[in-house]
Amino acid sequence: MTRTSQVVVIGSGQSGLAAGYHLRRQGLGFVILDAQSTAGGAWQHTWNSLHLFSPAAFSSLPGRLMPTQAHEEYPDARHVVEYLADYEKRYELPVERPVRVLGVHRDGPFLRVETDSGTWRARAVISATGTWWRPFLPAVPGRGDFGGRRLHTVEYRGPREFTGRRVIVVGGGNSGAQIAADLAHTTELTWVTRRPPRFLADDIDGRALFDAATARRRALDAGRSDTGGVASLGDIVAVPPVREARDRGLLTAGPMFTRLVPGGVEWADGTRAEADAIIWCTGFRPALSHLTRLQLRGRRGHIATEGTRALDEPRLHLLGYGDWTGPASATLIGVGRPARDAARAIAELLA
Incomplete structure (x- = not known):
């Protein structure tokens, strides 16, 4: 079965939901495809004691402040899952799950999104799959020797x-x-x-990190010297x-x-x-295997972008993978602005 939508969003974690919010404000038709069986994105798979780096008011998606959590200055992962599920329901975002995207292909004026439950044809695609699904393990001698x-x-x-x-x-x-x-x-x-x-100093949290990342991106875009961004703080x-x-x-x-x-x-x-x-605890790499057929990756594995738009495929936007797709875009508070910019660019493309 093949269905058609103006925009297909891949992933309904924080980035996919922020994209859905702004696509609706642009009046565009869209669907969000999520491989998970329940709402909450990767947050529902983290360790039990994980806490955000910022208070709830500074960890919110566009349009909806995150409620505070009783007795917690920094909300835990369970609270984030509840917030994302409520956000999805509050804005009636059209999420289909569980749907695993197998690949994105060029198909004339469309991008064809193949899934394990059918095919979608879209005028534009937003990839918002994050990094959690691609953990990085460094090559260390003796990996096969350790018995624990x-x-x-x-x-x-x-x-x-x-x-x-x-x-x-x-x-x-x-x-x-x-x-x-x-x-x-x-x-x-x-x-x-x-x-x-x-x-970092005890009084510095995610608010300051977001401000530092934004200031660095603005300085680089304006041709000024690198401020160092978050790395300069700790x-x-x-x-x-x-x-x-x-x-x-x-x-x-x-x-x-x-x-x-x-x-x-x-x-x-x-x-x-x-x-x-x-x-x-050695980090992650972008989960982009579903985009392999588009042949967009450079030598370091990143897809060249201008903002969130893929340079070699303007119908594709990448959202939430880190600073290369928007300052602090892998954070709750930081993804709103690049999501807005992506939705506006797609609206202009389809106009």
Whole structure:
């Protein structure tokens, strides 16, 4: 069965919902295809103690403030899932699920979206699949030698299953710090990072990060010198659990090991640490395999864009993959502006 829509949005996480909000304001017909069986995007698959970096009022999608969460300055993932589900329902966004997109193809004046439940033909496509579905694991010597458990951020749920175990957490970003803090009280924890962890000042949260990312993008667009953006401030937001573990001396990072060995890890000087499990908090890559047939990727794997629009396929917009598709566009507060710009560009294209 083949159906037609002016716009197909792929993914109904925060980016897809923000796109839907602005497409409706432009008066465009659209459908949102979501591979998940329930609302909430990737937030419904995160670890139990995950908290946002900003208060609720500064973590909102366009048109609808996120309600505060009782007894929590920084809302947890469950609260975000509830907010996204309410947002989808409140604006009656046309989400079809579960629908897995298999590929996007050129088809004359249309883009053809092949799915596991039929085909869509669209005048424009917004890809909003994010990065959660493509975890990155670095190549480390001895990967096949380690006999313990190996998992990525996406597989971590909470500290209970690791109680009393020897756990190594790899990664100096927010995920690494939050998971290390989560485990610090009940495990024999080793936290390793490629460079010494850089904690932001305790009074800096996602609001300041969004402002820094926006200022950097504006400076670069205007031909001014690079302000450094978020990277100039630090890497880790000191949300309360991280701050508590740090202040109690439970969150001390060591240097990255050089190889895995059967019982744990080894550093260049021969020092070893035993481990029952290694948790890799090493980031993600854009989940773009559904766009392979369009042959748009450059040497580094990114698709060249101007704003959110793909340079080599103007009917395609990419939303929510990071600063290369809009300042702070991978955040709740940051995705609204590039979503608005994408909807306006599509409206002009179809006019």
